[in-house]
Amino acid sequence: MQRARSQVTLFILLTLGLLISNYSSAQISVEGIVTDTKGNALAGANVFVEGTYDGASSDIEGGFSFQTEPQDSARITIEYLGFESASRAVVLKNDQLDLEFKLKEKFNQLKAVTITAGAFEASDSKKAVALKPLDIVTTAGATGDIAGALQTLPGTTTVGESGRLFVRGGSADETQTYVDGMLVQEPYTRSAPNTAVRGRFNPFIFSGTTFTTGGYSAEYGQALSSVLLLDTKGLEEEDEWNLSLMTVGADVAGTKVWDRGSATATLSYIDLTPYMEIVPQNLDYHRLPSVLNASLSLRQKTGETGMVKVYGTQGNSRYGIYSKNPGEDHRSLISGGDDNTYLNATWRDIIATNWSLRTGVAYSHNESFTKVDDFDLVAKNSGEHIKSVATHTLNDKVSLKIGVDYFHRYRKESFGEVESYEFKYDRVGAFTEADVFITSDLALRAGVRGEYSPDSDQIKKSSSIAPRLMAAYRLGDNSQVSAAYGVFYQDTHPRTMLFSNRVGQERSEHLILNYQYMVARRTFRIEAYQKRYNDLVKYQLIEGQDHIYSNDGKGLARGVDIWWRDRKSIKNGDYWISYSYLDTERDYQDFPNSAVPSFAAEHSFSIVYKHWIQDWRSQVGCTFLHTSPRPYNDPNMAEFQSAEMDAVDQLNLNWAYLYRENVIFYAGVTNVLGQKQQYGYRFAETPDQDGIFAREAILPAADRFFFIGCFITFSKKDVNQLDKIN
Template sequence: MKTLLITGFLLFPLLLAAQVRGIVTDKKGEPLLGANVYLKGTYVGATTSFTGEFSFPTTLKGAQVLVVSFTGYESQELPLQLNGPSEYLRISLKEAFNKLEAVTITAGAFEASDTKKVTVLKPLDIVTTPSAVGDINGALQTLPGTTQNGESGRLFVRGGDGYETQTYINGTLVQNPYGSALPNLPTRGRFSPFMFSGTTFSTGGYSAEFGQALSSALVLQTNAFPTESKTEISLMTVGGDIAHTQAGERTAASAKLGYIHLGPYQALVPQQVLWTQAPQEYRGETSFYQKFGKTGLLKAYAQASSNSVEIERSRLEQADSRYGIALDNDFQFVNLSYQMAVGKRATWESGLSLSSNHDSLHPDTLAIEEKERSFHLKNVWLIDWTERFSTRLGSEFIGSQYEQDIQAKELPVYATELSGGLSALFAEADVYLTQRLAARIGLRAEHTNVNQQLTIAPRTSLAYKWDEFSQISFAYGSFYQKPQNAYWALNESLDQEKAEHYILNVQRIKNKRTLRVEAYYKNYHSLVRFDAAQRYQPAAYTNTGHGYAQGIELFWRDQKSIPRTDYWLSYSYLDTERLYRDYPQKAMPTFAAKHSVSLVVKHFISALRTQVGASYSVGSGRPYYNPENPTFLGDKAKPYMDLSMNVAYLLRPQVILYTSVSNVTGYQNVFGYEYAAQPNAQGIYPRRAIGQAAPRFFFVGLFITLSSNKNDNQLNNL
């Protein structure tokens, strides 16, 4: 009896300790290893074993709360009565919704971001692409959906004309994103790629937030608040610039001055264009950052630049006689954006952009003055109602003023002008039906006060992720864009042009390899058309143009198979025809090529601290107008080809030497032909090939960063 009693007392603490036992599984009944099971507000608990089971003793009594948590699953809390013998607990956890792992809407868009996980490109990829020579558009031309137009330099997307691609900085429209260029000579983007930390290049099906673009949207986000003060100096074969950034805790500012003069370079390297005044540019840029409260951030950017160039060309009708073409351009641009969190779930974004562009073009004895001023004000509210449901609501107003004066020798000035406003409202909802299935439904309404037209554009996308790495998406949208200034100024009753996109996209990203296949169909309505013979008659302009574009595109990127090597391959097939402008009949337009292929390879040699890169692009010949051919646009130029190479050498932590050569092989590209207006005495139309300004372009630059942090350099800038 006594022994029994003593044994009983010795076991007493254990008897007092209740045992909490059970199993943790997922919804399919698979055991979860490593889940944390414990009594809330205490240290008491256990980790599940490989069978998903747990068991722990506790001396706690009464009502307790059992917490079960496991990474990637929704935690569960269940009340527990710790009196008497406890039952065996069976707990099944539900997979948590994780936006980072969830499906993303990818149809049509190429995104380069450092913050998002699954992106096809990183910002650095854009600036290290050899054929780009520091131009964002140049890099984007190695992606599927684009057609190389060497005589233009603009982005031509999926059978769309250059004006159908619009650029947005921090949400607001940039009215003149490209520098002004002489006819048939390529332009470059006005903004340095170093300004941006996020780039989304959408070749169709974009959000209802972006209006006034028929074919494509290039959405750029400027850099985040600078973290350190530094001075950057660039010395290049074509000029130089100096920039200084001063960063404080809540305020930062920077200024940059640049000067470009191609004269010395053109004197050294043989040119195919007779430059009577080499391209020259003065440019000043400044930006300012101010933090407000906990989340508010104001970003301001301003640029003023002035360009001039002059060339001489021989007359088509009379080869030994030449005429000059001069161009002067003045451009001013301001972009303001403000973003702040409102409460826990909402974000307010506001943006304002102002731009002014003045071109003076003097071809021969003609004088063409073109002035355009515009502003864009936009407000967006983003609300995350739940983790799975968010909305985007916004309003915007774009005001613009356009003026064109043409003066031919001794004739009165022919002047046109246009001023108008466009107001828009948009609403869009992102819904994650499950972690694997998402939908985006949006609507955009626009009203133009020039012709009092109201347009309603629905946009929608669906995406489904069928395994951890692969997804399929579909997008539909309708898109409106106001007629080009020169036409609308003549006939204000013209309606907005319209396009509809249908896109199907399959994407697989696994193990640093990306495969993307996209098919699309796009149709155009209400394109502006006119009779060339009556081009000065307003009534000659109508909205009777139309067209279509369809194609299939492939993108393959591999950063894994070859050590320290990254390459991507793009292929685009394009089938398009349209009836627009002064086309007498439906035809494949001059800016479209049936097949386009680009290969970009980058290799890093650690021992030499050097990155070498090459990009190779080929494209089928594009149509050109030949007055001798009865079939309109029935001729095609020879295929396009370019091989560009670059080398970036990290001389010292803060000094980079960069060189690049475009068109290494010296292949004579012909983009099309220019014909005389009248046949000569032999009845033949004299013509001239539209080619490159020079067979090759060489570039050498030295980039120096001066800062307190010795490891910083301008590698970002290359």
């Protein structure tokens, strides 16, 4: 009996062993490696046979190995966080199966390459921007003016007698300003002849600024050189009052917040009379400059995703100066100013799955007046802009934008009580643009804009097709290259339209190549460009006859812009360096031949530095600007545009002190070293008896500008103004 049991036990053990042996010999060994598309090993990838529990994780070198049962048809799948899953159909019959998988990284727009050619963006919301909004108001010498701060960026030329933006060899009229996507007809205040103007808008009302130096989106037209895009803030977070007391005036702002909405009202009055009575001026004023401005911003959510924004501003300016006529003892009294209104309303919302809509309307009206002794000139300029843009997201890699807009413009100029000229015209535009991420490293943006204006008594019938193409390719984790090409059209200056209805649109063609490197709070970018002008307006001045106008003008601008910003190397320090080289000539207006215009400088250089001093609760800053000599025409010289102004070297300083959590004191001074600046000359219209044209120097209003201000915030909550200056 015992022997029988032993035989049974032995039989069972032998049977089990045979079964285990047969099972083991039937197992298939699966081995392989997992890498990304660049060959880098991926550790921790999950590898498994679908429908089974067989699988393994890849090791530090990307390798994996496991056993599984034979199958005539099986599928092996690999999953790895941040990468697209991969699977492969296999036959599991041989003793060993060797596999190699290359996984593609999942597309993530936050990590994807961005198109940077021709654009500087200041935003609090974007992942990688060159500037923040507060960089604009804390730049020494800018004195809180948006255009003044942007003149420290490459691609711009500082023209002290104007104050407006001149971009890459283009005139100031070639740059257009948009608020929430809607055109602003008169973005600058009025000032005396040959004195700098300021922008009309307070930089604190904007959450983002995009300054393009060329190659911009098909959404925007009527700008040969550049567009400045200003995005107003969304809903405010709390009720507050802001009071600003300054050496040049005062302003007050109040914000009220309610459920799903907010409103902000501001009132500002600038009067330079007390200041200019103390600080010596180069100009002889009859009436010292003053500016009064009021604005209102409304924000209201609509539905779950919609937002309505309404912004309106009303302002006026006044001035009066005595101007000596070249070669005469007589002084002319030049007085003037303007009354300006701007209204803007926009709405945006998600209207369907993967569809969003934004639409808006803007109205501008400006009435300016200039009186020279007993001669009066009154100019009325108004316009409307209506736009609607739909964006469709096809998937996470492709989006399509389609839009239409309509422009209406009216201008009338009256000379005295008898003679007047006026014109009005309508222009319709349509555009489409696609953003395509071919991979996370390669992005394309292709678009086209078309415009049409019917024939009328005031304007020549015209139509245009303007293609735009941009691309960006990421070279590595921190560097990329971008390129842009585009054709741009713009109506000639409104004053030209007053006297000729036979001139068409002017045209420019941009080609841009950009390299950018960003790492650890440092940014380097270099950009080469070429801008070719065609169909520029030319006119001949024939005494006793009407001017002869044509679109026979042309021009060329090319150059290199370099920018470096470093917020890491110096503890509590932040600086940027800009350099621009510009080679440009144009034959337009009454030029007898192709020449460098007076607003173009071959070399522009700037350094901006800001430093936070914790013990002093202060931020100090300095800006150094250099502009090489600009040309001007001296009729006493044989060659046109052969005279040169002096180079401009200017050092500006500022200091912001956090006195309390809600109180900031600010002081700034421009041209600390007191360099004498001169912007060419005004010449007599006719020569004297010796054949010499008399001249008078064009000087800035003052050699230096001093500014002291106190900014106070009142709020129910604890407000820390530290973020506004640090």
